[in-house]
Amino acid sequence: MVREKPMSRSAAIHTQNLTKHYADVEALVDLNLEVWPGEVFGFLGPNGAGKTTAIRTLLDEIRPTSGRASILGMDTHEQSVEIRRHIGYLPGDLALYPNLTGRDTLTYFANLRGGVSWEYVDELAERLNSDLSRKVGNLSSGNRQKVGLIQALMNRPQLLIMDEPSTGLDPLVQRELQAMIREIAAEGRTVFLSSHTLSEVQRVADRVGIIRHGRLAAVEALADLRSKAIRRVELEFESAVDAATFRDIPGVREVTVENHRVVLSFDGSMDALLRTIVDRHDVLDITTREADLEEIFLAYYRDEAPGPVTGGPPE
Amino acid sequence: MLNTVFTKAVRDGWLAPALAAVVLGGFLVFAMFVYRDLDLSVYRDLPRDLRDFMGLGDVEDAAALAYGAGYSFMGALTIAGVAIARGAAAIAGEERDGTMGLLLSNPVSRGKVLIEKAASMVLLIGVAALILWGAGVVAPHLANVGASGNEVGALALHMFANALFYGFLALMIGAWTGNGTAAWGGAAAIMAVSYFASGLLPLVKGAEDLAKLFPWYYYDGSGPLSNGINWGHLAVLFGGSALFGLVALAGFNRRDLTERSAGVGLADRLRNQRLTQRLFERLEGSTRVSRIAIKTTSEYQGLLMVTGLIVLLFGVLIGPIFPIIEEDMAQLLEDYPASVLAIVGNADMSTPEGWYTGENFSLVHPIGFLLVLVVLGGRAIGGEEQRRTMGLLLANPISRSRVVIEKGIAMAVYAAILGVLAFAGTVAGSLLGGLGISVVNIAAISLLLTLLGLAFGALSLALSAATGRVGISTYGTAGIALIFFLLNAYLPLSDSLEGFARLSPFYYYLTGDPLANGLDWGHAGLLAALTLALFALSIVLFNRRDIRQ
Known part of the structure; x- marks a missing residue:
């Protein structure tokens, strides 16, 4: 899945010690990031970690306190207008002009941007099941998000920057969006998407960067991250069990016992776990799910990201 | 300041009335200094009708002239404008911001919300009127001019009643329609018409009494600065305010909340009429978003x-x-x-x-x-x-x-x-x-x-x-x-x-x-x-x- 960085082309996004301080908050600290052409890059972090600050800096909405960034080889501040000919952007917490219809909204941005094919817009609207004839102000947030998505995609940008794109979308539309993202990457275009949920990113991303307290904690190929993925395993037994009997199983990181129920934090071989447990106890029920990002993060990057505990950036 | 709807409304709205009152009060002091050194006889010799028309009233002294210039018209209009803004923001403004639904998801009734918002308006305008009164009392001392015979307290009270009248009018329109623009636009238009009618009609022979049909008459028709409080006129203004408040309450309780939604403008209405549809689709549509x-x-x-x-x-x-x-x-x-x-x-x-x-x-x-x-x-x-x-x-x-x-x-x-x-x-x-x-x-x-x-x-x-x-x-x-x-x-x-x-x-x-x-x-x-x-x-x-x- 991971593509090698092509030597001939400049990075889609490149940041050098990109830093943004607000009056009393370090929103972004020395961000060094390289996103390669043709990849889908997931930018992961809990709320207030600095994802949106990073994106807004890339778009020249806000100016870095220090450091610099380039997009498609162009300086994000000096050449911001030229950059914006080649990107599509979906802001987090999208706001549109309530008194325009979806089609008016897209026409407006198409006029400002150029290079928009209406056939493609209609195709996108059909795929996302979006009604463009209604006023944006009268749409539900999910349907508004679709209009935002279409405007980001409609000029077939070289780089697509999306801040929490799945917000408000139903699962069917989310799946369609994921398919679109993979198609874009397949065409050699680049997608940079931020998210606070790993599950959203892992279906589409080639690599993920994890950001916390304004600092980039790690950049991992998704395949590597997945191999680290901790699972929560909940087991129910016929009789009460002793926590000690689970601690010696390889990969078990934490055990919580409530009478007949046991919850494990586990990152070893599922096969070995099941065999051991079935040998020792009578199992009634088993459920397992992926641990959320924060759990993984705490497990792996706690020591590497000693950021301040209080105060997030004003997103 | 966020304990109640009332205190939050005060917190959100104090700046404009405070600024207005301070600016007007400051101007009054300034005007006293300017008038102090003037020979006022030229004003005194002006015919009464003309002085009235110019809002100068009785030119007893420099103080009276300053009150007339700074407060009688400019001050009253400004404070009423601020009241209109508060009244329009109270219900319709909160709906426009899309926060009314959230506010009302708490265990507070619509009536309580409206009453507390109205109370905050009364308080803020009241404080502004008090500042004006205070400045009016202090200014002559600062400029060292005599001000006896000027009922600046009465003028401030009339200004207060007048401002509340239009503020409650805006509140009422907003409460009935949920449309902020209609609220402030309607109240401001009625105020403007009323001001001019009550000023111009007395100049037209035979039409003098028609001025009494317009609320602005009850603000300055009795000449409160020289003649003191006219309780009958105040009763008209306060009574009108109370009536608007009650009608607002009824209107707000009976209708659906508006969503934060696209406004339906005149052009939209015309676009939906069969006769004008095609013309307006051409006028609107893609042309209006071309740049x-x-x-x-x-x-x-x-x-x-x-x-x-x-x-x-x-x-x-x-x-x-x-x-x-x-x-x-x-x-x-x-x-x-x-x-x-x-x-x-x-x-x-x-x-x-x-x-x-x-x-x-x-x-x-x-x-x-x-x-x-x-x-x-x-x-x-x-x-x-x-x-x-x-x-x-x-x-x-x-x-x-x-x-x-x-x-x-x-x-x-x-x-x-x-x-x-x-x-x-x-x-x-x-x-x-x-x-x-x-x-x-x-x-x-x-x-x-x-x-x-x-x-x-x-x-x-x-x-x-x-x-x-x-x-x-x-x-x-x-x-x-x-x-x-x-x-x-x-x-x-x-x-x-x-x-x-x-x-x-x-x-x-x-x-x-x-x-x-x-x-x-x-x-x-x-x-x-x-x-x-x-x-x-x-x-x-x-x-x-x-x-x-």
């Missing part, structure tokens, strides 16, 4: 239409009134040399040009122009940031400079439309009344007015570009404009301070009486240069800062 400037011009059509109509109508209607009162006016003015009238700050109202200048161009038209252009300028940048669309707009390949320029173009288009309406209305009124005012001079004064409006619009744009905040830009510019207006109106009364009036943009608008004497190109050039400088400044300021989120 930023055109989209911006399409956004404030309502404000432009209402204000433009008022500007046009005042232009047309003032003309035919002049012949009716000309004789009285001329007789009144006959014995007084022009220099006396110049001191009053008004042109010679016995000539058609003076009549138009005094009635329309000195106040009504500038208010209309500034309202539209200051709102447009303040929302140009800050509005997009406030509704969080600026980031998306700037994700397109357009520079920040171009955004400012496009917004500036939209503002210039609006100014030009208003200028043409002022011109057309005045030409029509002059023709209807057979006044024979020079069309060239009408064009001159309309051009100066347009440039004046643009200068303050550009100031609002510059503040908006610098701060990204609509409130600071619009209220800030309104405050600055008020100060400049007053400086220009009253500094010339003092020999030693006269020269400082040149610091006010208003000086370059009417000085030299352009309607009678034609265009002063220097003045026009200065206003244009000021406008362009502020535009350039806006571009620089906007390019320098972070976009708000």
Whole structure:
């Protein structure tokens, strides 16, 4: 899945010690990031970690306190207008002009941007099941998000920057969006998407960067991250069990016992776990799910990201 | 401050009334100093009717003159305007912001919300009136002028009652419709009509009593500054306020909450009518989003239409009134040399040009122009940031400079439309009344007015570009404009301070009486240069800062 960085082309996004301080908050600290052409890059972090600050800096909405960034080889501040000919952007917490219809909204941005094919817009609207004839102000947030998505995609940008794109979308539309993202990457275009949920990113991303307290904690190929993925395993037994009997199983990181129920934090071989447990106890029920990002993060990057505990950036 | 709906409403709304009261109070002190050194006999010799018409009342002393100039009209209008803003924001504003549903998801009834919001308005306007009263009591001591016989407390109480009346009117309209624009627009329009009717009707023989049909009469009809409190008149105003409050309560309780939704403008309605559908689809649709400037011009059509109509109508209607009162006016003015009238700050109202200048161009038209252009300028940048669309707009390949320029173009288009309406209305009124005012001079004064409006619009744009905040830009510019207006109106009364009036943009608008004497190109050039400088400044300021989120 991971593509090698092509030597001939400049990075889609490149940041050098990109830093943004607000009056009393370090929103972004020395961000060094390289996103390669043709990849889908997931930018992961809990709320207030600095994802949106990073994106807004890339778009020249806000100016870095220090450091610099380039997009498609162009300086994000000096050449911001030229950059914006080649990107599509979906802001987090999208706001549109309530008194325009979806089609008016897209026409407006198409006029400002150029290079928009209406056939493609209609195709996108059909795929996302979006009604463009209604006023944006009268749409539900999910349907508004679709209009935002279409405007980001409609000029077939070289780089697509999306801040929490799945917000408000139903699962069917989310799946369609994921398919679109993979198609874009397949065409050699680049997608940079931020998210606070790993599950959203892992279906589409080639690599993920994890950001916390304004600092980039790690950049991992998704395949590597997945191999680290901790699972929560909940087991129910016929009789009460002793926590000690689970601690010696390889990969078990934490055990919580409530009478007949046991919850494990586990990152070893599922096969070995099941065999051991079935040998020792009578199992009634088993459920397992992926641990959320924060759990993984705490497990792996706690020591590497000693950021301040209080105060997030004003997103 | 966030314990109750009431305290939050006070917290959200204290700034405008406090600013207004402090500015007006400060101006009063200033006016006392100016009038202190004047020979007041020229005022005392003016006929009573004329003094009343000019809002000066009894000219007992410098204090009375200052109260009349600073409080009676300007102060009352400002405080009532603030009350209207609070009343409109109370229910309709919260619905427009989309927070009403959330607020009402808490265990508070609609009635309680409305009552607490209304109470906050009463408190804020009350405090503003108290500040005005306090300033009115202190000012004569500061300036060391005698003020006995002036019932400034009574005047402040009348101002309070008057402001509440229009505030509750706006509250009522907002509570019934959920439409903030209708609320403040309706209340402001009724206030404007009422003010002029109660001022003009007494001048028309046989129609004096008709003034009593208009609420403004109950504010100053009894002359509270010299005659003290008129409880009967206050009862009318307070009673009206209470009635509006009750009707608001009933209206708010019976209707559906509006969602934060797209407003249905006149153009939308026409687009949905079979007869006009095709025309308006062509006019609207894709053409209005073809570029930023055109989209911006399409956004404030309502404000432009209402204000433009008022500007046009005042232009047309003032003309035919002049012949009716000309004789009285001329007789009144006959014995007084022009220099006396110049001191009053008004042109010679016995000539058609003076009549138009005094009635329309000195106040009504500038208010209309500034309202539209200051709102447009303040929302140009800050509005997009406030509704969080600026980031998306700037994700397109357009520079920040171009955004400012496009917004500036939209503002210039609006100014030009208003200028043409002022011109057309005045030409029509002059023709209807057979006044024979020079069309060239009408064009001159309309051009100066347009440039004046643009200068303050550009100031609002510059503040908006610098701060990204609509409130600071619009209220800030309104405050600055008020100060400049007053400086220009009253500094010339003092020999030693006269020269400082040149610091006010208003000086370059009417000085030299352009309607009678034609265009002063220097003045026009200065206003244009000021406008362009502020535009350039806006571009620089906007390019320098972070976009708000």
